[in-house]
Amino acid sequence: MQLKIDLHSTSFDPLDVLAHWQTEQQQRGIAADAAESLFVGRVRDRASDGAALKALELEHYPGMTEQQLERLALECGKRHGVSNCLIQHRIGRVLPGEAIVLVAIGADRRGPAQRCCQELLEALKHEAPFWKREWHADGTSAWLTGNTPL
Amino acid sequence: MVSVVDMAGPWAPAIRILLFAGLREQAGWAEQHWPAAPEGDAALTPRQLWLNLKLPGDLDPRVRVAINQQFAGADTPLQPGDELAFLPPISGG
Numbered sequence: 001m002q003l004k005i006d007l008h009s010t011s012f013d014p015l016d017v018l019a020h021w022q023t024e025q026q027q028r029g030i031a032a033d034a035a036e037s038l039f040v041g042r043v044r045d046r047a048s049d050g051a052a053l054k055a056l057e058l059e060h061y062p063g064m065t066e067q068q069l070e071r072l073a074l075e076c077g078k079r080h081g082v083s084n085c086l087i088q089h090r091i092g093r094v095l096p097g098e099a100i101v102l103v104a105i106g107a108d109r110r111g112p113a114q115r116c117c118q119e120l121l122e123a124l125k126h127e128a129p130f131w132k133r134e135w136h137a138d139g140t141s142a143w144l145t146g147n148t149p150l
Numbered sequence: 151m152v153s154v155v156d157m158a159g160p161w162a163p164a165i166r167i168l169l170f171a172g173l174r175e176q177a178g179w180a181e182q183h184w185p186a187a188p189e190g191d192a193a194l195t196p197r198q199l200w201l202n203l204k205l206p207g208d209l210d211p212r213v214r215v216a217i218n219q220q221f222a223g224a225d226t227p228l229q230p231g232d233e234l235a236f237l238p239p240i241s242g243g
Contacts, residue, residue, distance in 0.1 A: 041243055058242075059171050061235060064219035089242070101243045121243060129216075130242030131171035143172035144241040145212070 001077040002030065002106075005069050005087045007060065011095075012088060014040045014102040021086050021104070033084055033106030037117040045096035047134040048144065054135045056094045061129040068128040073120060080116035082107040087124065093135075122150070163231035167199060173213065173238040176206055186230035193227035196234055200224075205236070212239050 004021060018038065025032070047053040073085045084106030094100055103121050107113035124130075125147050132144040164183040174180050182203065187194050194202075196217070200209045215224050216235040228234060 060242075061168075061170060061216070061219070061237070064216060064235070067219055125243035126240060128242050129170070129237055129240055131238065132241045133171070143175075143238070145172070145239040147241050147243070 001074070001082060002084045003070065003073055003077070004085070005066065005073065007066065007089050007091050009090075009092045011098045012090070012102075014038075014088065014099045017088055017102060018086070018104055025084070030084075033113070034108050035110040035113040036104060036106050037110070037113040038102065038104040039117055039121050040099055041101040041121075042099050043094050043096050047136060047142075048148075052137050053096055054137050055096075056100070057133040057135060057141070058089075058091045058094060058100070059131045059133070060091050065129050069124060072123045072127055076116055076120040076123060077105075080105075080107065080112040080119070082112050082116045085116075085120070087120070089124075089128075089130070091130075165194065165199070165228050165230070166233045167203065168233065168235040169205075170235065171238050173205075173236055177203075186228065186232075193229065195225045195227060196222070196236070197224040199228070199234065200236065209236075213237065214240070 043056045045053055069087055073087060077085050082105050086102065086104040088102040090100045103117055105113045105117040107116065133141050134144065135141045164185050167182045167184060169177055169180055184199060184202065196215045197209050209224055214237040215222050216237060217226060217228065218233050
């Protein structure tokens with residue numbers, strides 16, 4: 001399985017990254033997958049308590065986060081027999097509307113591609129060491145202690 | 151935010167302890183070093199170090215433990231030179 005993982009400390013355009021990833025594959029002579037599934041997550045403009053959100057801060061554990069993402073992707077990709085996996089994740093201060101995560105999976109069939117994409121997204125939300133802190137307009141902040149419902 | 155409780159010499163590498171996110175702010179420090187148990191003594195565990203470092207309350211089951219950047223149990227024996235991290239609830243993606 002081809003695997004590409006990046007952590008971005010500044011904003012990224014998920015569609016540009018996706019186009020670049022596909023161009024790279026073409027240049028390396030890798031045939032386009034028959035099925036691709038992708039997920040883009042963006043920051044909401046509301047905090048978990050409903051108040052206006054100024055920004056979301058994402059902390060990670062350097063080294064372990066990258067290792068965990070790789071391990072989760074390899075395990076999930078193997079389980080579903082997919083051929084390509086791309087994970088892009090923001091760290092640092094992320095503004096409402098900006099992309100926070102992109103997961104793209106290439107496979108021979110839509111079933112494995114879609115199932116792997118969803119499963120890997122859920123795995124990284126719960127098993128890769130990232131922490132979110134909501135910053136409010138009044139300058140206060142709060143660390144989140146869980147994920148939003150599926 | 152690095153404080154050193156007691157640096158062991160190079161012949162007995164200390165255990166490096168890391169805190170993250172809300173747990174770091176609650177404790178008021180990000181990193182400390184703690185001497186590993188002397189040879190012949192029972193090895194320290196993350197749960198014992200949590201108490202020794204006076205971290206808040208009992209070790210909450212929602213706080214996960216990583217040793218050398220791999221998830222581990224709270225009662226895993228620690229070796230000299232290990233990197234121990236206490237991880238508050240994860241919220242990625």
